[in-house]
Amino acid sequence: MIEIRNKQIIIDGKPEIIMCGEIHYFRLDRSDWQDRITKLKEAGCNAVASYIPWICHEAVEGEVDLTGRKRPELDIGGFIDLCNENGLYFFARPGPFIMAEMKNEGIPFWVYEKHPEIIPVTWDGGAIPTRTIDYLAPSFLKETRKWFKNIMGVIEPRLHQHGGNVIAVQLDNEIGMLSWVNNSPDLTDQLLDDFFNWLQQNYEKQQLKLRYPFALMEISARNEQIRSPKEEYAAELIGDLGRYMRHRFSRYVNELRAYSEEFGVKDIPFVINIHGTSGGRALTYPIGISQLYESYTQNPGYLSGSDIYFGDLNMTTFQDLYLINGFMDAVHQEDQPLTSVEFNCGDGNFGTTYSDRYDPSAVDFKIRMCIAQGNRLINFYLFTGGRNYRMDQELNDGNDRIAFTGERHGFAAPVSPEGELNYTYPRMARVTKTMMAVSDKLAVMKEEHDPVAFGFIPDYYMTESHYSESCKMREIIQNLEKNRASGGWEIMARAMLLAGYRFGSTDIQNKPLNPKITPVLALPSARYMNPGIQQKLSDYVREGGGLLLYGEVPVYDMEGKPCTLLADSLGVSPRGTRKDSDHYFLSVTAAGWASPRPEVRSHTAHTYEISEAEPILTVYGTDEVCGFEAMYGQGKAIMIGAAYSCDLPLFTEALERLGAKAGLKHDFKDHGIFLTSTANEDGGRFYHLLNLDGFDKELHLYLEGIPLFGEKKLLLQSKDGLMLPVNMKLNNGVKIVYSTSEITEVTLNKMTFRLTQKEDIIVLEGTPNVVPSSDIHIEERNGQTIVTSRKHAKVDDHLVIHIQESIGGLTKETETAAKSH
Structure with missing residues (x-):
């Protein structure tokens, strides 16, 4: 059973963090599937996501291949099952639109050829330059329903509640994005008839005449006046058209959900992803929220997911991510959590020119900020590259392939099309494992906010x-x-965050x-x-x-x-x-x-x-x-x-x-530090810090003026992030009063940490019997066990603390020795 409650994703009664990686099974040889899945597991992920391209599975009308009959790599059921055998959840993204650099954005060619009436016209009756479609055109919906019947037949028996591993289904992809990027709204005759009906439902007859002073009942003249608006009603039209499109997108989403449920896919989250980043920034991202928030708040059971496409998280962009997460949450229903379903990772070399080289900190920082703000699902897009095979039918379009990017696809991903790891993989794996080591805590935590x-x-x-x-x-x-945006983001929001405000x-x-x-x-x-x-x-x-x-x-x-x-x-x-x-x-x-x-x-x-x-x-x-x-x-x-x-x-x-004072402060003399905190109902906290600059910083951290971490001065290394626990009760019965190092693994008898300081301190409660070692100094004081690392984090940042479990006043080790005598 999967529930969306209290801003959590709850699977079988347990709140979970889902760390996902996008693997395009159809772009890989079937023999490579296990290798890529293994690399995903080694990176710390617990789920796989993939688009399911209609254009590949039904390239010819009526010839549906979902079992790999013609191409082994098209056995989508086999791929989902392999993920399940590896203990991984699956997030299905069946379109009908998928984008993903596919021809026609993933829609089969025959759909356009058979139904030319679904191709939109726009301002002045001109053609739309992208391969978009009138979403609610009856003939398109009819073909889409057939596609959903086929693909949901594969997904339904593999739903989590049926013993499978599918935990979410995305409906379409980046709805409205293609029209936005080209300023080309869909203005087909069918749509304008529907728009007129919407106007009649929202305005009184006389009011409508005043807003649009032309013959609304004369269809041909009306359509021309809307496609080529006059100044006297231009401002009214932009507002009405925008609100109508929100309404129209929500109807489209509702239609797709109805098809899914008709064919048995129900009682799992339906995901709507939000487009909008541009030019490496998120200043336009809220356009996607504005277009789609009615779609994913219309009924329970929806999740919204961000598309995060900007490179390094640095002093230029860090407030972008913080704000858009906040804006997404602002329009959510009370129970809806944040997710990111296209979380850009890799090295940024999308054009094979090496002009964009992301720092390894890019994916690390973005994960840390998103998790701190309450993201419960993150999907690395793309996790691994692949290839675009040639279609069987000749397209005569220059390459005849399924996509327009050439033969190799996803060459900037952490795992290359050939399966090689690039320089971004280790840092991505490190932070993912850090999040998953305490995922049970993070899954229920909420960011603390100043007033x-x-x-x-x-x-x-x-x-x-x-x-x-x-x-x-x-x-x-x-x-x-x-x-x-502009000054509001670049000046006010940045100043608020650098001044320590959590909001x-x-x-x-x-x-x-x-x-x-x-x-x-x-x-x-x-x-x-x-x-x-x-x-x-x-x-x-x-x-x-x-x-x-x-x-x-x-x-x-x-x-x-x-x-x-x-x-x-x-x-x-x-x-x-x-x-x-x-x-x-x-x-x-x-x-x-x-x-x-x-x-x-x-x-x-x-x-x-x-x-x-x-x-x-x-x-x-x-x-x-x-x-x-x-x-x-x-x-x-x-x-x-x-x-x-x-x-x-x-x-x-x-x-x-x-009336608003920042409660969390540091005393480093310069700026360039992002910090926030998350807490659970037990009083446990994580303090999240990012050093956005390329040099080390030393600081004290204060909460409401009181020094934290035993007044110890913290070293925040160059381009590094920290997630430090305070009053954190672990599943092994130990309570961490505070630690200057990050938790990376917890078992009954062992705790593993990533050291961050010249001399890390870990203060424990709960009568832990810490096993002495040459790596640590142990001191008992006032009912606390104070463990001091003898390692310098820049020399060796890996520390394991072993704990002996007590039984009747004896450690297991002592009990075993007693029995042997």
């Missing part, structure tokens, strides 16, 4: 489709894009905002904001909330109509925007409690007329206010309206003035 959350507005990312000829659409979208996110669009639950809210804010959200923020401050805004105070609704609800509550009104130019070096000075501070160069400053508010930032030379603190009701708001520097003391003071 501040980062605000998320899904509609700020509903920008995946806009008509290029519309100036109004372009103006709104450009302003949203500038403010929703989640809250969906202020769809969920209540209560200052008793969220005392302080940090929010990137644009010129445009829904009136309901403006009112919610106003009420939040009035009722005692602390609001930190970065960007602009909104003065329009999302359709460009004047709306100043929030500005009016704060007693401010926008005055204008100052920008630097070739011969104007815009500079901002601090005022009020923010002074004295050095003057800061800025490229943009939004200025405000204020009444009762206190200025904290002003434009040099004009004294125009571009940052202020305003009281309203029982609460307070602080606005930073200039492109300011990542001034950690400034953001710390602002958050503390609003």
Whole structure:
């Protein structure tokens, strides 16, 4: 039995962490399957994932090969069974879309040829440049149902609850992504008929006429007006089309789930993966959340999974991962945990140019951060490379192969197409084994948060489709894009994390905002904001909330109509925007409690007329206010309206003035350290630290001002991460009071650690009989056993502590000796 409860994945009553690796069985010789599975197990994984490509299994209509009749490597049931024989769970990803660099994104050619009506048209009636499909086209759904009948016939008897190993099924892949990346929404006749019905259900007849001043009942004219929108209704259309597409995607997902359950695949999690990373960053990732959150929150039984495609986790990108995990959690139902179903690993050499070489710390750091934030399933994509075989039918497309990447595929993976391990494999294996050694603890832990959350507005990312000829659409979208991330991520979020704040996110669009639950809210804010959200923020401050805004105070609704609800509550009104130019070096000075501070160069400053508010930032030379603190009701708001520097003391003071103080701190004199903590109900904790820089750092760690780890100074090595236990009860009856080394294995009579210091200390309780050895010094003090390592971590970081089990006051060793006499 598999349950999704309390943000946990529970299998047969036991909360579990699933560490998965993607192995494309169809890209490997069958004789290589066991070798790749062995390497996956040696890396510490407990599950295998794979796409199941329709284009391979039914290349010719009606000729379905799921048993390897023509190609041995297509025996999908045999592959799943082999994983089961190796004690591994299986995560099935049957499409119908799979992407994975496959031709047609994994859809058979004959589907397009037989049903040309499923191929979408887009703006101005033009062709969509990608091989996407009208998801709800009846003929496509009919063919998809047949595919699901075939493949679910293989999966159903292998479900975990039937004695097999299949624990989850993904429905489709990256839904809506192909249209987003090309700004080409699906606007077929069938879709526009459905869109019109949706409009009628959501607006009164007269209201609809005002929104769309053209003949809506004349189908041909209506379709032309939507595909080539006029300025007078362009802003309305972008919002309505985005909300409709969310609704449409959720219906598509529901249809696929119905097919799965019709053919017996039920009572397991159905997974929807979220696309959106671009250019090595996650600034656009919430577009995928915005498109799909209604799909995976519509009913119980769904999991959302991130697609994490950025390389090194460093000072540029570390806040990206932290924020998108928070945003995913913000829109989740109460029981839904975080997962990552495409967790990019390997060396980054995707173009065989060696221009992108990821540091070995890349996958290590991302795993650590994701696990700390509550990810319960991580799927390494790709774990191993393979080959793209030639199809039997000639395609005359340059290579006739199943994919467009050439013969070798996944050559950047930790395991090469030929089965060789690359330099990223050892570090990936090390961190995976570390997580799995204490997976029973991590599976139930939650990240601890300070009294501040980062605000998320899904509609700020509903920008995946806009008509290029519309100036109004372009103006709104450009302003949203500038403010929703940019300084809000690069300055405010980064400053919060470097200052030690541990925070989640809250969906202020769809969920209540209560200052008793969220005392302080940090929010990137644009010129445009829904009136309901403006009112919610106003009420939040009035009722005692602390609001930190970065960007602009909104003065329009999302359709460009004047709306100043929030500005009016704060007693401010926008005055204008100052920008630097070739011969104007815009500079901002601090005022009020923010002074004295050095003057800061800025490229943009939004200025405000204020009444009762206190200025904290002003434009040099004009004294125009571009940052202020305003009281309203029982609460307070602080606005930073200039492109300011990542001034950690400034953001710390602002958050503390609003009521949020960071509880976890270090005393290293410089930045470049990420830290957070996770806890269970027994009071056990892990402290998670990442050194984002390439040099060692020494520090003390404090919780609420109290030094941790016996006041010992910790060494945080170059590009290394730590997960240090405190008050952790282990399954062998031993309690670790604290340890400066990481747990890597626990058995009844043995504990293994990865040393991290010049001289590691492990403090134990629970009357453990530690076996003396030349590697350790043992001291008993105040009911505790203090074990000090005699090894230097940089010379030898492996330490084994053996424990003798007591029986009636005697150790097993002593009892055996007594019996022999």
